[in-house]
Amino acid sequence: MWHVRICYSAIVIFLLCAVSAAAQSSSSNKNQGEAAEFEQRAREYVRMREGIEGQMPKLPKAATAEQIEAHKSELLKRVLAARTGATQGQIFTPAASAMIRSIIATEFKGRQREDLKKEVFEIAAQGVPVAVNVEYPESKEMLEVPATLLLALPQLPKQLRYRLVGTYLLLVDRENNLIIDFMPNALP
Amino acid sequence: MRSIRLLNLALIFAVGGIWTVNGVLAQGEQAPPPPATAEAAKPQAATLPASSGVKLPSPVVLPMREGSVKIAVIGDTGSGKPEQFEVGRMLNTYQIAFPFDSVLMVGDNIYGPEKAHDMKAKFEDAYQSMLDKGVKFYASLGNHDGSNQRFYQHFNMNGEEYYKLEKGGVSFYALNSNYMDKRQLEWFTTRLAEDTNKWKIAFFHHPPFSSGKFHGSDESLRKVLHPIFVKHGVDVVFTGHDHFYERIKPQDGITYFVAGSSGQLRKGGVKKNSPLTAAAFDQDMTFMLVEIAGDELHFQALTRTGQTIDSGVIKRRGA
Numbered sequence: 001m002w003h004v005r006i007c008y009s010a011i012v013i014f015l016l017c018a019v020s021a022a023a024q025s026s027s028s029n030k031n032q033g034e035a036a037e038f039e040q041r042a043r044e045y046v047r048m049r050e051g052i053e054g055q056m057p058k059l060p061k062a063a064t065a066e067q068i069e070a071h072k073s074e075l076l077k078r079v080l081a082a083r084t085g086a087t088q089g090q091i092f093t094p095a096a097s098a099m100i101r102s103i104i105a106t107e108f109k110g111r112q113r114e115d116l117k118k119e120v121f122e123i124a125a126q127g128v129p130v131a132v133n134v135e136y137p138e139s140k141e142m143l144e145v146p147a148t149l150l151l152a153l154p155q156l157p158k159q160l161r162y163r164l165v166g167t168y169l170l171l172v173d174r175e176n177n178l179i180i181d182f183m184p185n186a187l188p
Numbered sequence: 189m190r191s192i193r194l195l196n197l198a199l200i201f202a203v204g205g206i207w208t209v210n211g212v213l214a215q216g217e218q219a220p221p222p223p224a225t226a227e228a229a230k231p232q233a234a235t236l237p238a239s240s241g242v243k244l245p246s247p248v249v250l251p252m253r254e255g256s257v258k259i260a261v262i263g264d265t266g267s268g269k270p271e272q273f274e275v276g277r278m279l280n281t282y283q284i285a286f287p288f289d290s291v292l293m294v295g296d297n298i299y300g301p302e303k304a305h306d307m308k309a310k311f312e313d314a315y316q317s318m319l320d321k322g323v324k325f326y327a328s329l330g331n332h333d334g335s336n337q338r339f340y341q342h343f344n345m346n347g348e349e350y351y352k353l354e355k356g357g358v359s360f361y362a363l364n365s366n367y368m369d370k371r372q373l374e375w376f377t378t379r380l381a382e383d384t385n386k387w388k389i390a391f392f393h394h395p396p397f398s399s400g401k402f403h404g405s406d407e408s409l410r411k412v413l414h415p416i417f418v419k420h421g422v423d424v425v426f427t428g429h430d431h432f433y434e435r436i437k438p439q440d441g442i443t444y445f446v447a448g449s450s451g452q453l454r455k456g457g458v459k460k461n462s463p464l465t466a467a468a469f470d471q472d473m474t475f476m477l478v479e480i481a482g483d484e485l486h487f488q489a490l491t492r493t494g495q496t497i498d499s500g501v502i503k504r505r506g507a
Contacts, residue, residue: 061347063339065307072336139300142331144394146408147368155370161335174335 031099035154038096042171045091045180046157049173052078076176080133083180088132091171092183100153100169104186107149117187119143120164128165129179136163136170136177245278245494248286248477249486256481257356258286261391263294263428264330265451268310272451274492275473276314282490286477289323290355291315294428294447295330295365295393297343302334312342314451326353328362330393330428352379358480359385363392365409365427373412380420387480387504390417391426397444399462400430402454417442423505424485432457432470433489435498441505447489449473469497483507 052075059071092100108116120143128140136142145162153162156171160180163170169186170179250258260279265272279291298310312319319325319342327343328350329335338345345351349364350372361379364372380388395403396410406429417425418440428448436444450473458468473492478485489498 059339060341061339062341062344064341065302065304068336068339069302069304138302138334142366144331144366144406144409147412148408150367150369151373151412158371161367177334 031102034095034099038091038093038099038154039156041091041093041096042154042156042160045173046159048082049075049079049159052082053175072176076135076178079173079176079178083133086132086180088182091181092169097183097186100183101186103152104149104169107146107152108187113187116146116164120166120187130165130168130170130182132179132181134179136172136179138177244281244285246490246496248282249488249496249499250286250477250479251481251484251486252286252479253481255356256479257358258288258290259355259478259480260288260291261294261426261445261447261476261478262291262450263393263426263446264296264431264448265293265314266296266298266310266332267451268299268306268314269451271453271473271492272310273314275450275475276318278490278492278494279315279475280317281494282477283318283321283323286479288477291318291323291325292360292362292391292426293325293327293343294391294426295328296332296428296448296452297327297330297337299332299452302337307340307342326360326362328392329364329366331366333366350375354385356480357385358387358389359383361388361390361422363390363413365392365394365406368409368412373416377416377420380416380422383420386483386506387485388420388422389424389426390422393427394429395427395444395446395448396425397436397439397464398427398430398446399434399436399459399464399468400432400446400454401457401459403430404459405464414439414442421505424502426476430454430457432468433474433476433497434458434464434468435466435487435489435500436464437466443502445476445487447474447476450475467498 056071056074056078059067063071126140128136143164145164150162156162159174161172161174163172164187167185167187168182170182172179260283262275262279265275298306300306315325324344325342327337327345329337335349337343338347338349345362349367351362353360353362361376363376394406394409396406396414398405416422422442425442425444426447427444428446430446431449431452431454432446433449434446436446449470453473454470456470458465458470469489469491474489474497477488477490483504485502485504487498487500487502488496490496
């Protein structure tokens with residue numbers, strides 16, 4: 001009889017492993033799906049913004065400071081006008097936020113998380129506003145996004161940047177410094 | 189004065205060299221080369237012409253070989269403070285004796301707002317003499333720098349946040365350490381794999397190795413970049429962010445520098461007895477002069493008042 005019990009035990013263990021693997025695979029597929037949707041929404045913003053910039057005089061690659069300043073101001077003004085009514089969560093949807101939150105929690109544990117929290121709160125203390133359609137102040141420092149975290153997060157179009165401020169993760173347009181969306185509790 | 193200006197221009201053109209931005213070379217991967225060493229250089233005591241009426245506080249101890257690549261390195265400059273201007277004047281003085289035609293900037297090029305008058309007050313005015321002589325500044329971006337600096341004519345970034353330039357058989361890679369994403373890493377590793385130049389030098393803002401009390405080593409960046417540097421034969425890395433000078437002991441054969449005190453200073457900012465430190469100085473602002481000749485990179489670090497606080501020679505890893 002003992003050999004029958006061993007066989008039954010082996011079958012049960014096998015079934016449990018199979019179910020667990022299927023669940024992990026399903027979760028991973030779900031994350032990939034959410035990441036793809038998040039990236040798609042980010043690209044939609046960039047397409048809109050590129051359409052606007054395409055109607056402006058092109059900024060030379062060796063521009064004067066005056067030309068850069070004028071281009072940035074005009075781009076910001078036009079994009080703001082095109083985004084009236086933009087609200088938080090249009091790119092960082094609840095599902096995307098949960099996915100990103102879990103990536104950050106996995107990447108930063110223990111002392112690393114405490115060190116990162118200390119740095120992001122130093123930035124927050126400088127008075128960086130966290131709101132949609134507001135400019136990230138040019139005079140304020142930007143915290144480097146840890147390289148290992150960037151490799152784990154969904155890839156953004158080159159025109160956009162993740163920025164950590166306090167417990168928030170921002171999405172910022174690198175050319176006009178516009179905060180286009182943010183998510184709270186990114187770093188619990 | 190006119191004859192001095194003419195002499196300066198003649199020296200600039202005589203050194204020569206061609207810069208290409210985002211150039212691509214086709215080459216297979218290289219095997220990791222053996223480690224390099226830093227040895228004390230023998231002073232050659234380059235001096236200024238007697239007719240200049242200007243005296244160097246300490247001699248240039250670089251070999252001053254014909255046809256060598258001559259550059260300067262500055263970091264964390266853009267404060268607009270009087271001390272930044274003092275460093276700029278001293279750098280200009282040494283440029284006459286050691287005619288570098290390029291300056292690498294390791295980030296935090298402008299602190300605070302970046303309006304046109306800020307670019308003038310925190311950069312152009314401090315280095316106008318060198319700009320007038322045709323010295324080119326090549327910038328990388330620090331955490332205080334907006335992405336739009338890549339368009340600024342005097343930073344020679346050609347509209348890119350990260351780029352490669354070549355001079356005299358040396359490849360210089362300017363990286364954006366604020367945002368080391370997959371895209372930049374793919375670009376970097378592809379360029380390195382194709383690079384046929386013997387010398388590969390990287391410069392960017394955040395230091396993978398630093399004995400700073402305030403910032404210190406950027407371990408996340410180190411984890412990502414250092415293996416790439418080792419694998420692809422990068423010899424020397426210039427960084428900033430910590431506001432002092434430090435030469436790091438060779439790490440797998442690579443010499444890292446922290447050169448972040450050309451406009452800001454954190455006195456006492458270096459941890460004493462750090463196992464990383466080969467040489468460090470945190471009592472005054474500094475800049476670096478670098479000469480690459482054959483298989484040797486000679487360096488000299490000087491203070492705002494022209495005192496030499498470190499010098500040496502690094503042999504190329506593959507030599």
